[in-house]
Amino acid sequence: MLLLLLFAFTASHAQTLVKGKVFSAEDHNPLPGVNIVIKGTTQGSISDAEGSYSISVPNAQSVLVFSFVGYVSQEITVNNQNVIDVTLEPEIIKLNDIVVMGYSSKKRNEITSAITTVSSDKLLDVTSNDIGTMLQGKVPGILVVNSSGTPGATPDIRIRGVSSFNAPQGPLYVVDGIIGGNFDPNDVESITVMKDAGATALYGSQANGGVIVVTTKKGTSRKPTFEFKYTAGVRVADQGHVKMMDSWTLYNYHREYFRDPVYFQIDDRKFKAARPDSLLNVNTDWLGETFKPAAVQNYFLSSSGKSDKLSYYIGAGYYDEDGTFINTYYRRVNLRANTTYQFSNRVTLVNNINLSGSKTRGADYMNIYYSYTNMPWDDPYDANGKVRSFKTADNIWSKDKINPIQAAENSELSNMAYNLDYDLGLDIKITDWLTFTSTNRVSASTNMAKQFYSKLADNLSYYGSGYVSSRTDIDYGGITTNLLKFNFTSQRQSLAGLVGVEAEGDKTDYISCSGTGVSEGLSSPSVASSEFSIAGAPSHSVMQSFISQLNYIYNNRYFLSGSFRVDQSSAFAPKNRTAVFPSLSAAWTISNENFMSNLTFISNLRLKASWGKTGMKDIGPYMYLEQFKYTTQYGGESASVPYQMANPDLTWEQTSQLNAGLEIGLFDRVNIDLNIYRNLTDNLLVYRDLPPSGGFSKQWQNVGKDENKGIELGITSTNIKTTDFLWTPDFSIG
Structure with missing residues (x-):
C-alpha cells in the first residue's frame, strides 16, 4: 500500500522538460532574452544568447507564452512535445492603430476626444524648416499665419481660434512625451494635434492654445538603415495685387497736378519746368531690385538600427534658406541621437539628445517700406554701376532720400542661437499590470542678437552717426515627470490609467548694450562713443503638478475617459498659485453593436463628446508684483521710476471647452471626422495701460x-492602393 501511494504521488507531480530555440522571423537569427511563461502561472524561463531555452511543464495541456518587446507574442500548447522551436513575428505598429498622446498612447478606436494625426510622409511634402508650415491645410481647425517674411521665421499657429488677448496664443509642444523641446522636421515620425479639453486638459495651465505632440524616429530594423535626402525649392515674394507704376505712368499722373481747376487745361510749361523730360530716362523697378527669387535647400542624413538590447537613430540636417529681400538668409544645423536600451523585458532606458545652431540675417522693415514708396525716377546706382547713397546725391525725388539697397548693404540685423536638449527616460514594468515611468529633460539655449547701422547707411535716425546694439540671452531649465501606469483587462472590460507628479523650472538672464557714434569700418558696441545704454535682468520660474487619468472600456463599444490635473505656479501671488483642470469624455462605437452587423459598408461609426478646462499662465514671472525701471540717475546714483503696478489678485486664465463629434468610416476606404465645439475663456490676462496720474x-x-x-x-x-501606387487625398475645413 505504501509503495502504491508513493507511486501515485510521484506520478501526480511528474514534470516534462521542454526545450527549443526562439528565432526572429525578420532575419531568422536567434532571439536572446525572450520571456517564456507557463500561462496562468508565474513559472517561466528566458532564452539565452543563442536563443535556447528549457522549461519544465506539469502536463501536456500546459500552454507556453513566448513574449519579447517589439514582437508579437505567441501561445503554444505543449501536447507531449519535448522540443518546441518558435519564430516570433515583428510587431508592426501602424500610425493609424496607435496614437501617441504625450503622457500615454492609445489605440485609435479608444480615443474619445478631438485629435488629428499626421505621418512624416505627409509632413515632408513641402520644403520648410518649420512644422507649422508643414501642417498648413492638413489639420481641420488649425490656422497657420505667416506674419513675417523674414527667413526662418516661424508662423503663428492657432488651434480653434484665439483664446487669449495678451498671453501667448500658440499651442504647447510636447516632444517625445516631454513638454517643450527642439527638433528637426526630418526627424519626426508622427504629429498628433490635440484640440479639445478631453485630450489637452491633462496639460492644464499650458494647453489653452491646444497641444501638438511630436514623436521622433527610432531604430526599428535589425539591419542598419541609412537615408540621405535632398530637397530644394524657390520662393518668390508675394506682392498680392500691388502693381507699381513705371516712370511713364507716374510722369503722366504727376502731369494732372498742373491741370487748371477752372479751365481744366494742363500747363505743360510749368509741368516740364517742375518735372523735366529727363526723368523718363530712368525707370527703376524698386521691387524687382530689392526682392529676388530665393533658393531653399534642405540636406538630411540618418542612420538607424537595432539589436537584441539596443536600438538607435542618428540624424543630421542642414537647412539653407535665402531671403526674398536682398541680403537676408537663414541657416540651421541640427543633430539628433535617440537610443533605447533594454536591460530586460521589464526595464528600458531611453537617451535622446538634440543639438541645433542657427544664424539669421533679417531686414529692416523701413528698407522694405522704401522699396514700395521710392520713385522710379531715382537710379539706385551711380554711373559706374555701384550702389550710391541718396543722402549725398542731388535731384532725388524719393521720400526721405533713402536708397534701401544702399541701406541694406551698410547695415546688419542678425541673430545666432544654439540649443541643447537631453532626455532621459526610465520604464520599469513592476508587474504585468503596473508600470513606473520617469521622463526627464534638461535644456539650455543661448541667443545673441545684433543690430548695426553704418554711419554711411541711408537711415532716418543714424545717418552720420551710426548705431550698434547687442543682446545676449541665456536660458536653462529642466522638467521631470514620474508616473505610475496601470492596466487591468478582462474579456469584456478594460480599466487603465495613470497617476503621478511633474515639476519644472526655468532660469533666464540677459544683458544688452547699445550706442551711437560708431566709426566707419567698426561694428562692435565697444567702439560706440555716445548715447550709451545697458540693460539686463535675471528671472526664475517654477511649477509643480499632480496628474491623473482614468480610462474605462466596455465590450469595445463604450468608452469613458477622465483626467484631473492640479498646477501650482510661481507666476502668481501665493493665494492664487493653485488651479485645477478636470476633463471628462466619452464615446460610443455604434458600428460594433450587433444591430450593425449587416451594414458591412460601414466600417466605423462613432459618437463622442468631451468637456474640460485648460488654462494659461505663461505671461512671465513676477507679473503680479510692482516693477520699477532703473533708467535714470539721482545725485550721481542709480535711480528707479515706477513702471508696473502690483496686482495681488492676478490669477489664471481658464477656458471651458465643449466638443461633440461624429466619426464615419465607409468601405474601409473613406473616413469622415466631424466636430462641433464651443470654448469660453474667463479671466483674460490683459496688460493694461494706466492713467499717468x-x-x-x-x-x-x-x-x-x-x-x-x-x-x-x-x-x-x-x-x-497597390504595391506600386498609393493615392490618399485629404480634405479639411474648419
Missing part, C-alpha cells in the same frame, strides 16, 4: 471673456 503706466489684470465656436470637417480616403 497714478505714477504707474502698466498693470496685468484679469479682464473680460472670449468665446470661440465652430465646426470642423476632415475627410481622408484611399482611392488607389
Whole structure:
C-alpha cells in the first residue's frame, strides 16, 4: 500500500522538460532574452544568447507564452512535445492603430476626444524648416499665419481660434512625451494635434492654445538603415495685387497736378519746368531690385538600427534658406541621437539628445517700406554701376532720400542661437499590470542678437552717426515627470490609467548694450562713443503638478475617459498659485453593436463628446508684483521710476471647452471626422495701460471673456492602393 501511494504521488507531480530555440522571423537569427511563461502561472524561463531555452511543464495541456518587446507574442500548447522551436513575428505598429498622446498612447478606436494625426510622409511634402508650415491645410481647425517674411521665421499657429488677448496664443509642444523641446522636421515620425479639453486638459495651465505632440524616429530594423535626402525649392515674394507704376505712368499722373481747376487745361510749361523730360530716362523697378527669387535647400542624413538590447537613430540636417529681400538668409544645423536600451523585458532606458545652431540675417522693415514708396525716377546706382547713397546725391525725388539697397548693404540685423536638449527616460514594468515611468529633460539655449547701422547707411535716425546694439540671452531649465501606469483587462472590460507628479523650472538672464557714434569700418558696441545704454535682468520660474487619468472600456463599444490635473505656479501671488483642470469624455462605437452587423459598408461609426478646462499662465514671472525701471540717475546714483503696478489678485486664465463629434468610416476606404465645439475663456490676462496720474503706466489684470465656436470637417480616403501606387487625398475645413 505504501509503495502504491508513493507511486501515485510521484506520478501526480511528474514534470516534462521542454526545450527549443526562439528565432526572429525578420532575419531568422536567434532571439536572446525572450520571456517564456507557463500561462496562468508565474513559472517561466528566458532564452539565452543563442536563443535556447528549457522549461519544465506539469502536463501536456500546459500552454507556453513566448513574449519579447517589439514582437508579437505567441501561445503554444505543449501536447507531449519535448522540443518546441518558435519564430516570433515583428510587431508592426501602424500610425493609424496607435496614437501617441504625450503622457500615454492609445489605440485609435479608444480615443474619445478631438485629435488629428499626421505621418512624416505627409509632413515632408513641402520644403520648410518649420512644422507649422508643414501642417498648413492638413489639420481641420488649425490656422497657420505667416506674419513675417523674414527667413526662418516661424508662423503663428492657432488651434480653434484665439483664446487669449495678451498671453501667448500658440499651442504647447510636447516632444517625445516631454513638454517643450527642439527638433528637426526630418526627424519626426508622427504629429498628433490635440484640440479639445478631453485630450489637452491633462496639460492644464499650458494647453489653452491646444497641444501638438511630436514623436521622433527610432531604430526599428535589425539591419542598419541609412537615408540621405535632398530637397530644394524657390520662393518668390508675394506682392498680392500691388502693381507699381513705371516712370511713364507716374510722369503722366504727376502731369494732372498742373491741370487748371477752372479751365481744366494742363500747363505743360510749368509741368516740364517742375518735372523735366529727363526723368523718363530712368525707370527703376524698386521691387524687382530689392526682392529676388530665393533658393531653399534642405540636406538630411540618418542612420538607424537595432539589436537584441539596443536600438538607435542618428540624424543630421542642414537647412539653407535665402531671403526674398536682398541680403537676408537663414541657416540651421541640427543633430539628433535617440537610443533605447533594454536591460530586460521589464526595464528600458531611453537617451535622446538634440543639438541645433542657427544664424539669421533679417531686414529692416523701413528698407522694405522704401522699396514700395521710392520713385522710379531715382537710379539706385551711380554711373559706374555701384550702389550710391541718396543722402549725398542731388535731384532725388524719393521720400526721405533713402536708397534701401544702399541701406541694406551698410547695415546688419542678425541673430545666432544654439540649443541643447537631453532626455532621459526610465520604464520599469513592476508587474504585468503596473508600470513606473520617469521622463526627464534638461535644456539650455543661448541667443545673441545684433543690430548695426553704418554711419554711411541711408537711415532716418543714424545717418552720420551710426548705431550698434547687442543682446545676449541665456536660458536653462529642466522638467521631470514620474508616473505610475496601470492596466487591468478582462474579456469584456478594460480599466487603465495613470497617476503621478511633474515639476519644472526655468532660469533666464540677459544683458544688452547699445550706442551711437560708431566709426566707419567698426561694428562692435565697444567702439560706440555716445548715447550709451545697458540693460539686463535675471528671472526664475517654477511649477509643480499632480496628474491623473482614468480610462474605462466596455465590450469595445463604450468608452469613458477622465483626467484631473492640479498646477501650482510661481507666476502668481501665493493665494492664487493653485488651479485645477478636470476633463471628462466619452464615446460610443455604434458600428460594433450587433444591430450593425449587416451594414458591412460601414466600417466605423462613432459618437463622442468631451468637456474640460485648460488654462494659461505663461505671461512671465513676477507679473503680479510692482516693477520699477532703473533708467535714470539721482545725485550721481542709480535711480528707479515706477513702471508696473502690483496686482495681488492676478490669477489664471481658464477656458471651458465643449466638443461633440461624429466619426464615419465607409468601405474601409473613406473616413469622415466631424466636430462641433464651443470654448469660453474667463479671466483674460490683459496688460493694461494706466492713467499717468497714478505714477504707474502698466498693470496685468484679469479682464473680460472670449468665446470661440465652430465646426470642423476632415475627410481622408484611399482611392488607389497597390504595391506600386498609393493615392490618399485629404480634405479639411474648419
